[in-house]
Every structure is written in structure tokens, then in C-alpha cells.
Amino acid sequence: IPVVALVGRPNVGKSTIFNRLIGERLSIVEDVPGVTRDRIYATASWLNREFRLIDTGGIDLSDEPLMNQVRYQAEIAMEEADVIIFVVSAREGLTDIDENIANQLHRTHKPVVVAVNKTDNPEQRMQTYDFYALGHGEPFAVSGSHGTGFGDLLDAVVASFPSDASHEDDDKTIKFSFIGRPNVGKSSLVNAILNEQRVIVSNIEGTTREAVDTYFTAADGHSFTMIDTAGIRKRGKVYEKTEKYSVLRAMSAIERSDIVCLVLDAETGIREQDKKVAGYAYEANKGIIILVNKWDLVDKSDKLFESFTKDIRKEFQYLSFAPILFVSAETGQRLNKLPEMLVTIYENRHRRIQSSLLNDVLMDAVAMNPTPTDKGRRLKIFYLTQVAVNPPTFVVFVNDKELMHFSYERFLENQLRQSFYFEGTPLRLIVRERE
Ligand code: GDP
Numbered sequence: 090i091p092v093v094a095l096v097g098r099p100n101v102g103k104s105t106i107f108n109r110l111i112g113e114r115l116s117i118v119e120d121v122p123g124v125t126r127d128r129i130y131a132t133a134s135w136l137n138r139e140f141r142l143i144d145t146g147g148i149d150l151s152d153e154p155l156m157n158q159v160r161y162q163a164e165i166a167m168e169e170a171d172v173i174i175f176v177v178s179a180r181e182g183l184t185d186i187d188e189n190i191a192n193q194l195h196r197t198h199k200p201v202v203v204a205v206n207k208t209d210n211p212e213q214r215m216q217t218y219d220f221y222a223l224g225h226g227e228p229f230a231v232s233g234s235h236g237t238g239f240g241d242l243l244d245a246v247v248a249s250f251p252s253d254a255s256h257e258d259d260d261k262t263i264k265f266s267f268i269g270r271p272n273v274g275k276s277s278l279v280n281a282i283l284n285e286q287r288v289i290v291s292n293i294e295g296t297t298r299e300a301v302d303t304y305f306t307a308a309d310g311h312s313f314t315m316i317d318t319a320g321i322r323k324r325g326k327v328y329e330k331t332e333k334y335s336v337l338r339a340m341s342a343i344e345r346s347d348i349v350c351l352v353l354d355a356e357t358g359i360r361e362q363d364k365k366v367a368g369y370a371y372e373a374n375k376g377i378i379i380l381v382n383k384w385d386l387v388d389k390s391d392k393l394f395e396s397f398t399k400d401i402r403k404e405f406q407y408l409s410f411a412p413i414l415f416v417s418a419e420t421g422q423r424l425n426k427l428p429e430m431l432v433t434i435y436e437n438r439h440r441r442i443q444s445s446l447l448n449d450v451l452m453d454a455v456a457m458n459p460t461p462t463d464k465g466r467r468l469k470i471f472y473l474t475q476v477a478v479n480p481p482t483f484v485v486f487v488n489d490k491e492l493m494h495f496s497y498e499r500f501l502e503n504q505l506r507q508s509f510y511f512e513g514t515p516l517r518l519i520v521r522e523r524e
Pocket of ligand 1: 420
């Protein structure tokens, strides 16, 4: 989906506008815990067009001089976004820093829409026209605090979305990425895969973003796109070392992947930061493989293998569906297993189960484990049907949603997993009341 970034010097009101744009009036499509709390990244929609919104001002670069902060934020917007909202302020008028940013933005081929914030009264609205001087077309008057002007602004933003934005979803390659905290070996794994899969076809310039993905066909004929979790290939920029920016890149890689490989480090064991990264992948409903890398560095006794597996299952309980693979980017150990595992999970995510089979399973499940009751009323389940793939999504029709407990949902999910093979992918269960 298209990515929209907010840029502008400090105090023009970027985060107020961010909050407005993701506010309820615009219907938040998805709330990703941990990230929206960071308040830099959210999914929103306007006129049924979904987009991702990034507040570059929320990326903490406070160690840097002001001019550098502003420059890096504009760079981030230019790299990440399909459309840039350039925020200025009518109250302070046109400043040198605004012009500086404007010049920087002129170097991008991305569409730029100017939002003139703090136009709270008619006089300030008149000032909007001053901002034509930035050379980025018609400026749109908005007021973050009053919530006015956002309709016209968003119309302009949506009109600038690239028409090939859906292109990525059309191709039939299996898209995957490596995510994980620094130094677990993500870039080593990318390189190891590149060495192993000698039939590389091409590097695709990201259609809309400047990520460089690698496309290859494995020996068995399946095609893959290895998504560049940026920061991996071109390191060293100051802002890429900041925590929030690396989270942002990970989020963007996760979103574009069918399957995410969560990389852990065998030598250091599981750390708090691993759980955070895992949480992002889980929230996005992607297929997940847990890769324990650097297996060459540890004593490879069966005991260690077992205890590591046990730790993973304990620390990442919500990832119980994810297979674990012990690998080494250094020696290439077991990396040849990865393509077939990706294929299996991809197929599992695209499997469709007939309603008749689903309802057989449902009947057996209810017979084995009676539905919960509350205040003398019993949950009745009428029907179960699959409504989507990638991830497999089911709707269960019931008499009263309130009676459906989380534990019973879990039970149904487990029954589905036992009956049909869904390893590596989360399942979504939507509970609806029947009329
Ligand atoms: P990234 O930050 O996750 O991309 O991690 P890197 O790929 O840069 O790896 C961090 C360090 O771990 C580097 O010094 C690598 O050489 C080393 N490393 C990565 N994978 C392995 C592995 O499987 N075995 C060993 N022994 N070292 C590894």
C-alpha cells in the first residue's frame, strides 16, 4: 500500500497532523501495538484508499544539530514514501529552514503536497498563498488543532498515489525478509543465500521505494523475492542507527513480505529486543520462521537443541505455529532447508478449505469440548467458513459474540490446525453474530 510521510521543521505541528490523519474520523484500519505507541507509523484510510503514514519528526535524532535532523528526516521521507506531505506553518510564515527543506525535496521524483498548518483564522488562511514560493504547487490550508482542511489535503495526497502501487501484490514470487535486532546476522544470511542460490535472475529496483530486492529462482523452480530489510545493504547513515528508524525499516519489510524470518542469535540467546521485533511480525499476520543463527558457534549437542527450542516456545508463546530452523550463515548449515520451508508456508497461507470440511471439524470440536455458557446462556456456533487466504481467515457465525471466549477461540484454532496443515502461518478467526 502507498506510503505517505510527513516532513517539516520542528514545531510546525507534524504530530498533531499525524494524529488527525489517523484519528477516528478517518477510521484507523490497523493499530500496531508498540509502533503506534511510538507514534511514528500507522495505517489510515481516506475514501477507501488505505495508506501508511510516517511521521519523520517522531524519529528521534536529538543528538544531531537541528539542521541535520531536518535534513535526515527529509531524506527518510524521500527514501520511504510514495507521497510526501511537507508541513509548514502560517503562524511563523515562510522560514529559511522551510526553503532549505523545499530545495532538498526538489531533488526527489516523489510527489510533494504542501500543508500550511496553523491556519486557525481567515487572516492566517490568506497567508497560505505565500507558500506557493516553495515551488511545490498549491499549498493546502489546514488546522491541526481545529481539524479543518484535511479533506482537500487528503484528496490531493490520494490523487498523487502511484498507479502501480498494487504491482507488488500481483507477482507470484514468494516474498520473504530477515528481521531481528542488530548483529544477529541478517546481512550475513542475505549474503549466504545469495552465494547458495546461484541462479540469481536480477536485482529489482523497488517499484515505489528505493529498497533493492533480490529475485532468484531456486533449483526446484520456485521464485523468491528477498526483501531488503534496509540498513542491511547500505549502512552507515546516521539516522539508520536510530532505534525508531530501524523499527520503521523492519515494519516496512514485514509488511511487504509473505513470510518473515525472525533471526535469533544462538550465542547470545533470546533478548528483550528479540521479543519486540517478533511482536511486530506477529501483529502483521505474516508467515513466520524462527531462524537460530550462528549455530556453528555453540556446542551442538542434542541437549542444547532441545533447551533452545524449549526457551523459544516459552518466550514466544504466540509464535507456536512457527517452525524453528537452526542455521549458520558462516558455514551455510541447513540454509538449503529454507527455500522448501518458505514454499510450504506459502502454500499453507494460500490453502482454501471447503466449508463442508470445516463444519465437520466444527461439529466434532463442539462434541468434544462443549461451548462456554454465561448466566445460563450457551454459545451456539452455527457455521464456519473461510473468507480469505494469506493469511487463512475464517468467519464463525454465533448466537452471541459476548459468549465466545478467547480460550474457546484458541481451541477452535487448534482444531483447525490439527485437521488441516497450517504450519508457519497465523490463522484469523472472525466472530460474527448471525441475524
Ligand atoms: P546484522 O546486523 O543482523 O545484519 O548482522 P551481521 O550480518 O552484520 O552479523 C553480525 C556479526 O555476526 C558479524 O561479525 C558476522 O560475521 C557474524 N555472523 C553472522 N552470522 C554468523 C554465523 O552464522 N556464524 C558466525 N560464527 N558468525 C556469524
